[in-house]
Amino acid sequence: MIDYVLYIHILAATVWIGGSIFLFTLGIFLRDKKAQERVYLHIGPLYGYMESVWLTVLIVTGFWMFFHLGIDEVIENDTPHNFAHVMTIKLYLVALITVFTIVHMYIAFKTHGKERTKLQKILSRGSSMAIFLLNLIIIWFAMKVRGYL
Numbered sequence: 001m002i003d004y005v006l007y008i009h010i011l012a013a014t015v016w017i018g019g020s021i022f023l024f025t026l027g028i029f030l031r032d033k034k035a036q037e038r039v040y041l042h043i044g045p046l047y048g049y050m051e052s053v054w055l056t057v058l059i060v061t062g063f064w065m066f067f068h069l070g071i072d073e074v075i076e077n078d079t080p081h082n083f084a085h086v087m088t089i090k091l092y093l094v095a096l097i098t099v100f101t102i103v104h105m106y107i108a109f110k111t112h113g114k115e116r117t118k119l120q121k122i123l124s125r126g127s128s129m130a131i132f133l134l135n136l137i138i139i140w141f142a143m144k145v146r147g148y149l
Contacts, residue, residue, distance in 0.1 A: 002069065009061040012054045013142070017135045019051055024132045041113060048105050055101060062094065083148040090141040097134040100127040 023043075030036045066072055075084040104127035107120050116124065 002065065005061050005064055005068075009058060009065065012057040012061065013139075015054045016051060016058060017139065019047055019054075020131055020135050023047060024128065027128070044108060045112060048108060051101075052105065055098065059094070059098070083145070086141060086144045086148065090138060090145060093134055093138050093141065097131055097138065100130045100134065103127045104131065 023040075026039060027036070030039060071087060075087055104124055107116070107124045107127075111120055111124075
């Protein structure tokens with residue numbers, strides 16, 4: 001069973017991170033603002049719904065592995081700066097990326113097809129940048145976790 005859950009977890013991470021990198025890249029390299037607005041107007045909601053599903057799958061499969069593999073008990077009994085330390089940091093980063101995703105999606109859906117205020121632009125772009133960077137950091141911590149397993 002764990003092989004299937006791990007496979008689904010990795011698949012969800014691939015979709016989540018791949019989509020995030022793709023849209024982040026579009027935002028940087030698609031310089032024509034009108035074209036950028038048209039692209040995001042059409043693919044933004046689809047991406048948002050799809051990514052919500054995959055983030056949920058990531059969190060559910062992550063928690064399933066966490067408790068069914070006894071990682072919660074290992075963290076309680078492990079020495080600092082070993083597996084427990086790395087796993088705890090990864091969990092905090094996942095919580096942080098989830099918060100940034102909620103903020104970003106709330107603004108995106110609330111302002112879809114409308115002009116954003118300056119604050120909404122700052123929060124939307126800032127959360128998008130945070131999501132992008134946290135994805136890369138979480139991958140690094142996931143590799144560290146895998147090294148302990």
